[in-house]
Amino acid sequence: MAKTFTRNPLCINEKRHAGEAMKAKNENLLTRAHARAFIFLHADATFLIAIRKRILYHTFKVKEFDRCFR
Structure with a gap:
C-alpha cells in the first residue's frame, strides 16, 4: 500500500482542535x-x-401542624 501524505500538516491540527472544541461544547x-x-x-x-x-x-389542628413544621 502506498503511503498517503497530507497536503497541509496544519489540517490535522485543525481537525484535532475542532474535535476538542466539539468535546468541550x-x-x-x-x-x-x-x-x-x-x-x-x-x-x-x-x-x-x-x-x-x-x-x-x-x-x-393548627397546633399539631405548627409542632410538626417548626
Whole structure:
C-alpha cells in the first residue's frame, strides 16, 4: 500500500482542535442539562412538600401542624 501524505500538516491540527472544541461544547451542554434537570427536580420536590404541608394543615389542628413544621 502506498503511503498517503497530507497536503497541509496544519489540517490535522485543525481537525484535532475542532474535535476538542466539539468535546468541550458537548460537556458544557451536558453540564447545563444536568443543572436544568436538578432545578426541575428541586422545584417538583418543593411543590410536593408544599402540597403535603397544606394537606396536613387542613387535616390536623393548627397546633399539631405548627409542632410538626417548626
